[in-house]
Amino acid sequence: MLRSLNKIIGYRLQAVDGEIGKVDDFYFEDLSWLVRYLVADTGTWLAERLVLLSPVVLGQADWETKGIPVQLTQEQIENSPPVTADLPVSRQLEAELHKYYNWVPYWQAGVPFAGTTTAVATQARIEQAADQIPGDVAQGDPHLQSVREVSGYHIYARDGEMGHVDDFIVEDESWTVRYLVIDTGNWLPGRRVLLVPSWVQKVDWSERMVYVDLQKDTIRESPLFDPSVPINRDYEQRLYDYYGRPAYWEPPRPE
Numbered sequence: 001m002l003r004s005l006n007k008i009i010g011y012r013l014q015a016v017d018g019e020i021g022k023v024d025d026f027y028f029e030d031l032s033w034l035v036r037y038l039v040a041d042t043g044t045w046l047a048e049r050l051v052l053l054s055p056v057v058l059g060q061a062d063w064e065t066k067g068i069p070v071q072l073t074q075e076q077i078e079n080s081p082p083v084t085a086d087l088p089v090s091r092q093l094e095a096e097l098h099k100y101y102n103w104v105p106y107w108q109a110g111v112p113f114a115g116t117t118t119a120v121a122t123q124a125r126i127e128q129a130a131d132q133i134p135g136d137v138a139q140g141d142p143h144l145q146s147v148r149e150v151s152g153y154h155i156y157a158r159d160g161e162m163g164h165v166d167d168f169i170v171e172d173e174s175w176t177v178r179y180l181v182i183d184t185g186n187w188l189p190g191r192r193v194l195l196v197p198s199w200v201q202k203v204d205w206s207e208r209m210v211y212v213d214l215q216k217d218t219i220r221e222s223p224l225f226d227p228s229v230p231i232n233r234d235y236e237q238r239l240y241d242y243y244g245r246p247a248y249w250e251p252p253r254p255e
Helices: 074-078 091-099 122-130 216-220 233-244
Strands: 002-004 014-015 018-029 032-042 051-052 068-069 144-146 154-157 159-173 176-183 192-194 202-205 207-212
Touching: 002 176, 014 074, 018 051, 018 074, 032 176, 159 216
Parallel strands: 014 068, 154 207
Antiparallel strands: 002 159, 014 018, 018 032, 018 144, 032 051, 154 159, 159 176, 176 192, 202 207
C-alpha cells in the first residue's frame, strides 16, 4: 500500500517486550529513494535519546491504532550506538549501527531492498562491509535526507519555481519513496500534484531546493492529487500516461 510518511510521524513504536517511543522522522537516500532509517524518539523511556531503526526490523503498521511493531527488544535498543538529530550521519556511526544489529550495510553491493528480511547479515558479511565504506568515515552521506527537513523545500522546474515539497508517499512493504507531494502554493493555490522521484535532478541542502526535470506548465496540467483519497492503480496509471513515462510496476521498455 502507498502511505504518507508525514502521517506516520508520531506513530507509537512497540518492541517485542514493550513500547519504546514514537516515530520522529525518516531518513531516505536521494539516489535510490529508499527509506534507510526510521528515527525513533524514545521520550521518557530513554531521556532525550534518538534511535535509528532500519526498515528490516519494522513490522506491518497498524493504521487504525497508529502503531508500528519493532522486531527488537527494549534492551537491544537501549544498548544500541547513540545518535543525534544532526545530518549527515557519519558512515562510521552507520557502520557501528549495522554491525551491532547484524544488518548488511545498504552501501554494500548486492544488498536487497530495504524492508526485506534477507537484508539481515551474517557476521562475516558485516565485517567485510567495514572495508567498503567509501571516503572519510567521519563524513556523512550527503545523499541521506530527512523527511522533516526536505518537507518545505522549494521545487524548481526547468523554467522557475513552482511550489514546495509537502509530503512523501512511500510503499509500505519495500519502503520505497514512490512520489513527492508538491503543494503549488501561491502559484496555483490549493492544488497538490505528485511527482516521481526519478524525475528529480538533485536535492540541494544549502539552497533548500529540489530541482525537477519538467516544465511548470506540464506540472500545472497534471492529474490533481487529493490527500484524503487513497492512491489507487487507476490514478497512478493516469499520472504516468500523462507524463508519457513508464510506470515502476511495468517491465523496462526496450531501447
